Amino acid sequence: MQQHSTLGEFIIENQKQFKYSSGELSRLINSIRLAAKVVNHEVNKAGLVDILGKAGETNIQGEDQQKLDVYANTIFMETLTNREIVCGIASEEEDDFVTISGNDDSNENKYVVLIDPLDGSSNVDVNVSVGTIFSIYRRVTKSGTPVQLEDFLQEGNKQVAAGYIVYGTSTMLVFTTGHGVNGFTLNPAIGTFYLSHPDMMFPENGTIYSINEGNYVHFPQGVKDYLKYCQMEEGDRPYTSRYIGSLVSDFHRNMIKGGIYIYPTSTKAPKGKLRLLYECNPMAFLAEQAGGKASDGYMRIMDIKPTELHQRVPFFCGSTNMIDVAERFMKNYPATADY
Ligand SMILES: O=P(O)(O)OC[C@H]1O[C@](O)(COP(=O)(O)O)[C@@H](O)[C@@H]1O
Ligand SMILES: [Mg+2]
Numbered sequence: 554m555q556q557h558s559t560l561g562e563f564i565i566e567n568q569k570q571f572k573y574s575s576g577e578l579s580r581l582i583n584s585i586r587l588a589a590k591v592v593n594h595e596v597n598k599a600g601l602v603d604i605l606g607k608a609g610e611t612n613i614q615g616e617d618q619q620k621l622d623v624y625a626n627t628i629f630m631e632t633l634t635n636r637e638i639v640c641g642i643a644s645e646e647e648d649d650f651v652t653i654s655g656n657d658d659s660n661e662n663k664y665v666v667l668i669d670p671l672d673g674s675s676n677v678d679v680n681v682s683v684g685t686i687f688s689i690y691r692r693v694t695k696s697g698t699p700v701q702l703e704d705f706l707q708e709g710n711k712q713v714a715a716g717y718i719v720y721g722t723s724t725m726l727v728f729t730t731g732h733g734v735n736g737f738t739l740n741p742a743i744g745t746f747y748l749s750h751p752d753m754m755f756p757e758n759g760t761i762y763s764i765n766e767g768n769y770v771h772f773p774q775g776v777k778d779y780l781k782y783c784q785m786e787e788g789d790r791p792y793t794s795r796y797i798g799s800l801v802s803d804f805h806r807n808m809i810k811g812g813i814y815i816y817p818t819s820t821k822a823p824k825g826k827l828r829l830l831y832e833c834n835p836m837a838f839l840a841e842q843a844g845g846k847a848s849d850g851y852m853r854i855m856d857i858k859p860t861e862l863h864q865r866v867p868f869f870c871g872s873t874n875m876i877d878v879a880e881r882f883m884k885n886y887p888a889t890a891d892y
């Protein structure tokens with residue numbers, strides 16, 4: 554595909570590659586593109602409008618919702634609902650999944666979307682890059698009937714598409730439909746996404762590690778051992794520590810430069826912090842499509858059978874050789890998280 558073609562052209566050009574290509578998935582990705590532009594507009598002027606700070610509510614995970622969490626959630630929910638292209642949506646900011654029924658109460662649409670409307674919430678007020686993460690599945694229950702929990706609790710290896718938007722120095726939409734990973738940069742002057750990063754690939758090796766070392770004393774021994782390994786004077790080590798605190802932004806940097814992101818279990822978070830369905834599975838799909846790897850330190854993230862909508866898992870994601878080494882340290886000790 555010729556570089557700098559628009560996202561719209563790319564979608565039309567590649568539609569025939571899309572599994573079950575009936576145009577529905579294209580319309581769905583186009584709607585995510587639209588919602589991304591609306592949210593981007595608000596993020597870019599966050600200090601000027603009343604969108605900073607806490608919303609005064611907590612979500613089902615007991616986290617204080619930021620105003621931008623709520624705003625982004627509303628925009629993505631409305632954009633996807635109004636276009637009647639999905640039969641159900643699950644979101645970090647919604648307690649339960651939302652059934653989208655058509656005018657006649659049934660819904661022939663075949664896709665469900667799982668979304669983290671605003672990723673990196675702790676960075677919103679301090680003007681550090683944040684993102685949105687999405688994951689798309691075909692429903693498994695009969696179309697025309699109300700969507701069920703089982704339509705959302707599918708293994709990551711069943712995803713038909715996944716991606717993220719990073720609202721950073723530039724705004725990019727990066728996604729996969731199972732045929733590689735492509736990145737599109739928004740030209741804010743004309744509101745159009747252009748193909749700027751075709752066929753993105755994780756370097757097999759990297760020298761960057763991303764982890765919140767402030768939790769070091771609470772980490773499992775395998776993680777402590779791996780961090781010591783990263784910091785030793787040997788070969789291409791010590792590695793460089795880089796941690797933005799927005800999964801999307803840390804992942805994006807590591808995919809371009811080579812690196813590993815780890816959010817492990819800890820005595821404070823025995824199952825880890827990140828959510829399997831709308832954070833780890835979509836990033837794992839992208840990582841694998843970009844020649845990288847994603848696990849919980851022991852098993853492939855996308856083979857984990859989900860049991861709850863907001864379940865958390867430990868997350869190791871990045872350059873293949875770095876994940877292999879980290880897993881070798883983890884496998885010296887029994888897994889602590891069970892699901
Ligand atoms: O502040 P911590 O504990 O290091 O956690 C940071 C991690 O939590 C997250 O902010 C969780 O995502 P949300 O902001 O969507 O809740 C990740 O983006 C990030 O990598
Ligand atoms: Mg998140």
Ligand SMILES: [Mg+2]
Nearest residue numbers: 645669671672
């Ligand atoms: Mg979030």
